[in-house]
Amino acid sequence: MSILIKNAKLLLTPTKTIEKGNLYIEDKKIVDFKKHSADTVIDASDHVVMPGLINAHTHIPMVFLRGLAEDLPLKQWLEKEVWPREKKVNGKIVYHAALLGMAEALASGTTSIVDMYFFQKELATAAKESGIRAWLGYGSMDGVPSSELDTEIKNERAAIRAVMDTGSERVMPIISPHSPYTCSKELLIHSGEASKELNLPLQIHVSETKDEVKQLRKVVGKPPLKYLDTLGLIGPRTIIAHGVWLTPGEVMLTSKRGATLAHCPVSNFKLGSGIAPIHKYIEKGMNVALGTDGPASNNSLNMFEEMKVAALGQKLSVPDFASRKVIDMATVNGARPLDGQLGELKPGNKADIIIMNLNGPNMAPVVNKTQIINNLVYGARGSNLSHVIVNGEVVAKDGRALRIDVEKSSRLLLKEMDKRGVL
Amino acid sequence: MSILIKNAKLLLTPTKTIEKGNLYIEDKKIVDFKKHSADTVIDASDHVVMPGLINAHTHIPMVFLRGLAEDLPLKQWLEKEVWPREKKVNGKIVYHAALLGMAEALASGTTSIVDMYFFQKELATAAKESGIRAWLGYGSMDGVPSSELDTEIKNERAAIRAVMDTGSERVMPIISPHSPYTCSKELLIHSGEASKELNLPLQIHVSETKDEVKQLRKVVGKPPLKYLDTLGLIGPRTIIAHGVWLTPGEVMLTSKRGATLAHCPVSNFKLGSGIAPIHKYIEKGMNVALGTDGPASNNSLNMFEEMKVAALGQKLSVPDFASRKVIDMATVNGARPLDGQLGELKPGNKADIIIMNLNGPNMAPVVNKTQIINNLVYGARGSNLSHVIVNGEVVAKDGRALRIDVEKSSRLLLKEMDKRGVL
Incomplete structure (x- = not known):
């Protein structure tokens, strides 16, 4: 499976950025910052792409x-x-x-x-x-x-x-x-x-x-x-x-x-x-x-x-x-203590990546790189995320974890807590 | 215009709650906690209704x-x-x-x-x-x-x-x-x-x-x-x-x-x-x-x-x-210093009300009243809101202010800042 994220502001690390570029993922890893054809293409204009x-x-x-x-x-x-x-x-x-x-x-x-x-x-x-x-x-x-x-x-x-x-x-x-x-x-x-x-x-x-x-x-x-x-x-x-x-x-x-x-x-x-x-x-x-x-x-x-x-x-x-x-x-x-192939966007690293929409009122106006980084620390919310990618797979989209049934787990959790007298 | 919010957990004040009830709004004010027919009916099951x-x-x-x-x-x-x-x-x-x-x-x-x-x-x-x-x-x-x-x-x-x-x-x-x-x-x-x-x-x-x-x-x-x-x-x-x-x-x-x-x-x-x-x-x-x-x-x-x-x-x-x-x-x-008809849900007060969805994973599990209040302080996000009502009108829904064109204001703000040398 391959993913191309295109037209994005890439925050490779907090000090290394690409103003407008692509990020190509194949076989669970970041391959390079070139354009490729891919199974999934995500247009990330007005988005920041950064390490998970x-x-x-x-x-x-x-x-x-x-x-x-x-x-x-x-x-x-x-x-x-x-x-x-x-x-x-x-x-x-x-x-x-x-x-x-x-x-x-x-x-x-x-x-x-x-x-x-x-x-x-x-x-x-x-x-x-x-x-x-x-x-x-x-x-x-x-x-x-x-x-x-x-x-x-x-x-x-x-x-x-x-x-x-x-x-x-x-x-x-x-x-x-x-x-x-x-x-x-x-x-x-x-x-x-x-x-x-x-x-x-x-x-x-x-x-x-x-x-x-x-x-x-x-x-x-x-x-x-x-x-x-x-x-x-x-x-x-x-x-x-x-x-x-x-x-x-x-x-x-x-x-x-x-x-x-x-x-x-x-x-x-x-x-x-x-x-x-x-x-x-x-x-x-x-x-x-x-x-x-x-x-x-x-x-x-x-x-x-x-x-x-x-x-x-x-x-x-x-x-x-x-x-x-x-x-x-x-x-x-x-x-650092866990896995040398995580935490930065670079070729060969594992594809754990988040994509943030900069169009929310809490991130506006978008002026420059330094300001975006400041706003990521002080203004950003989970709700600004459009995609969360782990190991080359989109696992959350628009504020929702795709593989988890929240309603079902809430219900079964409460039921079991009640049964065991934990409430 | 009238709004009926039904089946809700009502947090009238942090110490006064109704486990499951209705809230009826007419002519910009909270009328009572009874059922009425209304122009807009909001089913607020699994939601908390509280003062804005x-x-x-x-x-x-x-x-x-x-x-x-x-x-x-x-x-x-x-x-x-x-x-x-x-x-x-x-x-x-x-x-x-x-x-x-x-x-x-x-x-x-x-x-x-x-x-x-x-x-x-x-x-x-x-x-x-x-x-x-x-x-x-x-x-x-x-x-x-x-x-x-x-x-x-x-x-x-x-x-x-x-x-x-x-x-x-x-x-x-x-x-x-x-x-x-x-x-x-x-x-x-x-x-x-x-x-x-x-x-x-x-x-x-x-x-x-x-x-x-x-x-x-x-x-x-x-x-x-x-x-x-x-x-x-x-x-x-x-x-x-x-x-x-x-x-x-x-x-x-x-x-x-x-x-x-x-x-x-x-x-x-x-x-x-x-x-x-x-x-x-x-x-x-x-x-x-x-x-x-x-x-x-x-x-x-x-x-x-x-x-x-x-x-x-x-x-x-x-x-x-x-x-x-x-x-x-x-x-x-x-x-208190502004307007005696705000800040609590009670008949006669102005209808400034927010409705929060309790089904998000950040609010789960929902156990009891005290726990909901704790989670409102420590766990809730704006993204849990389903409706925001001011003066009897729904002005934001599902995380979006309905009357404001964010994209347009961002664009015009940046343009003017650039023109005036504020950037």
Whole structure:
């Protein structure tokens, strides 16, 4: 199958553009910027074509919890509202909630997600069916000190197998120990080794809240990221989720190791965790990506909104923070730990591409390249998207994920939640 | 003309709901919640019907500056980018830019705007044509000390006449001295008197930045709001825009006077002005409304986004801040200084109403009333709107403002900007 996108403004990266050009896709990849005959021709006059957005940290099935419990601090929220409900969750709930989340993500321009949750078989099935590109991780946790190390290692292995079993090149596993405060030293060491042995990326929650950092320091005598580094977890394929409270030393270390931070500003605001000073992190050479976190603490899976809030959060203290940087965060920086063939429009890269209509009143007037980039950060909405292409296939069009039946999944999700007493 | 909205979830106010009911509109007003035959019947099953959103502070024609200059601190941004361009602006630019802004506002659920700008004739024409409800103010400023008091008083009177001359009941003037640091004492006193004599609301920028407060205190020996109060400007029909840096005494005074604060969180973040502690203001009894500020410093005119950012900004320090409160801010609180017949769905009130589809994946699953309200704050988008009704007329449908030709206004705006050297 081939697609020709013609007459488009091409945003290859935030600093490399083609004013009016073509983009040719064949066999799931970007071939070149020439004109070709193709199975599908998309006339993209008055449109911007850019890399699909990469949501570098989420818990997508938490759609089932969206809006159900609000206005609580993190600890109470987890202990009173989230965990009791999560105990009753089954694969069916995860499957339908994930499909709804993927529909929202795709419709608003996200082509890749990095997820951490449970029920990998159902999650992988949802990802395969939806058309999204997904790294799915089993959030392993065995307690500190360990109470179920072997079980968790077994669970993790089964989860990896379940993901691989889909046989989809778009659906991949990621090693995902939950955090240094919920995983034993042994499980953490095992996770780092597994990542290297299996050549898989690794994600872990680090320094989300001030309290959690304080508590952990008491137990292990080091700040969280340094601790994880001594256990071998911090490298170029590592995604650190949150990192709101990294010490200057940890910032340097993260940069030196080439690890990626997944900044999740909406969730960090909403749970009162704080604003990660990513302008400083970027200055120190850190690769900063962007994530929505789970829809229970956001409550959206919308990377355009996340870009805006990310920029706003920095501008509060650094008004000249360059907006363009958040486009890097949402594209190429997210790709780095995952897949070298994503995040930029260039020949040979995988065809994960979004096409935005510039004719909406929220994007008007269209004056020049710099202004379009600013408007992509501050003004664009998912509703401006005309096409979302993943792996060379149009999977969303005009704000609708084509492969997902939203009405059906909503209905079946509610039915199952009711049955299991999750409502 | 009559409209019956049937089978809807009615959110009369954030705390008063009807699970499944009807809403009947006749002669531009809400009549009752019974079934009637009507000229237009809207089946709103799986929809929420709520009061239209009130944008309590904006400069809507600044659409022409949107995205053109970014990443600068306030002073440089104004002096280098905004003011030189604004000098070249004419009525045509304002007219088309305003139409684009009104299209965006209407399509995303805003039924009323409070504006401060220049070229009231063209602005009023745009408002009349677009179908939006608008309070339009001439941003008067004569310098401190005054250099052109008489001219500004004349300009203001002419602007009021221009607005009244449209003859539209939806389009009204508002007295709008720019700020205590750009207006002389005489102009401020005159403005307060004019507001009372003409029975018009009054809006003014107050305490947006820390520096501005410091500077003014040096000149007048008082904090800004206290100063304005001694000049007679602070009363129940006053809208204070921003108020990021009010002193505790000023907060008490604002509450006592029954004045309204228009909180503009996105703009305050983006220009690095700070986060107004509105949770404290509300606690002290202040009527807090919500505004987007101008699209040059936002860059959107989207009140759903503004609600979310408003909630996030408070949650950063007060995680249990009740999300519901921002719906009050965006509806009934905004109505208070303007028009007692707006902001709530009740018999006799003006029919400014929005209808939201709950079937989008970003709103799923729909569980209960509280959860819907949470999702309206954190998950809803303009794209969920099916109908926007102002003064009993459907003026936007499925994300499109029906009376505005966006393509035409974009084209003519660009042409005129080019001609005047504004690009």
